[in-house]
Amino acid sequence: MAEWKNRKRIVLGITGGIAAYKGPEIVRALVKAGCDVEVVLTEDAERFVSPMVLSTLAGKRTWRQQDFLSEEYGWKIPHITLADWADVVVVAPCTAETLANIAQGRGKELLGSLLLATRAPVLLCPAMNVNMLADSSTADNLRILKERGYTILDPDSGDLACGYEGKGRLPSPEVILEEMWRAVCPFKTLEGKHILVTAGPTWEFLDPVRFLSNPSTGKMGVAVARAAWYRGASVTLILGPVPLSRLAGFDVVRVVSAEEMKEAAFAHSGKMDFIVKAAAVGDYRPAEYSGEKMKRSGSATLQIELAQNVDIAAALGERKHDGQVLIGFAAESHDLLKNATEKIRKKNLDYIVANDITAPESGFGTDTNTVRILGADGSASEFSGSKEDVAEEIWNIVLSHKRSSR
Template identity: 70%
Template sequence: MPDWKQKRKVVLGITGGISAYKTPEIVRALVKSGCDVEAVLTSDGEKFVSPMVLSTLAGKRVWRQSDFLSDDAGWKIPHITLADWADVVIVAPCTAETLSNMARGAGKELLCSLLLATGAPVVVFPAMNVNMLNHPATARNMEILKETGIIIADPETGSLACGYEGKGRLPSVEVILEEMWKTLCPSKKLEGKNVLVTAGPTWEFLDPVRFLSNPSTGKMGYAMARSAWYRGASVTFVHGPAAFSNLSGFDVKSVVSAEEMKRTVLALSEEMDYIVKAAAVGDFRAASFSDRKIKRANADAVTVDLVQNTDIAASLGERKRQGQTLIGFAAESHDLLANASEKMKRKNLDYIVANDITASGSGFGTDTNSVRLLSRDGSADEFSGTKEDVAERVWNRILEEDWLL
């Protein structure tokens, strides 16, 4: 986990909506991520979720409306002390009523007074009936809050507790945490930039049921994409057949074969400022596809003729425009630096991330990686750790160099 994610102080404001039932899982996830969590319930929020449950998961007391301006706890001035303590304030769920109070600067509730007093970034997750969300008053209140610098996360679309279908659902815990991390990320050097990242394997079918592929899970590419998104980039994520739990915030393009990936990437390449080729694209495909399953019958062996796929990274290098940065990946089993350096030059890349797939804890399917980042000026940096840590450090190095150009 990057240093800037560690030991963050989070105030979680919970208002009186049915989706408050999800908040214990939010607290659990925050604590698991190493955050110190203070939960603050509005008076209506207490009707939807147990303070005891939240307190147990957070490992500390939960602040309630009865603590505000009270003889027992009011002297602690919780709306000021919590406001000063927080690194970030999350309001999830946020009802139409609370949005209205926030927009008007009302301070009757402990949570709303805290929001008036804090200098920390505030991320709000509206959750309500679709008609309430679409009401002009709600839209106006959200615009007022955005103008003051408050971040309004987009509700999800789906089945609502009231029986309606539409926009207004509280996002998943994973999405809420990622929005928080994006807010807390100290670097915004990719704001206004378009970044394309490829990830995962490709499948090159021999017949309707068999294909050539590799063990790539796409974890390294995903880490590169998420790290760019934290930094403010508009991220297009082109991935082969791999499962990802949360692709929120990305423009996602799902492909299967190397040919599909090539067409997708080249069609988008001109508008991209950075292109990260982290996918493990198949170098070869069958010379001919059998539209029927190849049967064993009595054959002792089957011969398959293979032809080369187009080298996508080399094609990007040929058409690279001025100001565009190309970052390649090289998974090697031997002569790591020599092979990676040759690839970088031949494909006209600006950087290449090389890793030894035979090394323990490095390469396909692992959560960790150990890489060498080579740049055109001949420099080489070595990074190791989780794939998230490696992605963070690779971007830091690239952006540090680009910032000086």
């Protein structure tokens, strides 16, 4: 886990919507991620979720409305103490009523006063009936709050507890956590930047049921995309055929073959400030595709002719516009440095992240990686760690060079 995520202090406000029943799950996810959590309930939220369950999961008392102006806790001024303590305040679910109260600056409830007092980033996760959400008062309140700098997590669409179908569902704890990390990430070094990341393998079909591929899982590319997104970038992820969750926040383009990945990369590359080519694209595809499933023939061997795919990184290198930074990946089994250095020159890359796929706990499918990060300017460094840490290090290096070369 990235170092800046260590023991973050989270105030989780839960308000009186039906999705409050998911509050305990959010607390569990936060605690599991190593966060220190203080839960604050509105008075009406207690009708939907038990303070005892929340206290048990958070490992501490739950703050209730009765604690706000109480003699027992009043001297602690709970709303100020909690507001100052928090690294980030998350309100999930956030009702239409609470949105209206925040927009009007109301402090009658402990949660409302806390939100007025805090200087920490605030993430609001509205959840309600589709018509309540679409109502012009709610829409106005959301717009006002966005303008004031609150981060609003867009509700999901689907079946709603009230029997309606449409927009208004509370996103999963996983998605809420990712948005929270983005809100609390201390490095906003990629704000306003557009980033394209390719990740995963490609499948090159021989016939309707067989393909040539490689063991790439897309984990490294997704980690690079995630780290850029935490830093404020708008991220487009072109992803090969892998089953990956946790993709919220990105504009995801799913592709299967190298040809599709090329088309998608070309279509999106123009406006990008940074392009990271982390996908393991097949160098070759079967020269001929058989529309019918190939049958065993009498012979013991089968010859398949292969045709070369376009080298997407090199093609992007040729089209690179002024100021665009192109970062390639090289999975090598031998002559790592020699091959990687050659690729920088041949493909007009600014950086290459090279890894030795024969090294233990490195390369395809693992959660860790050992990489050399080489720059076209001759810079070189080595880094080992989780793929999340490697992704952070790649951005640290690329952005520090970019700053110093200005």
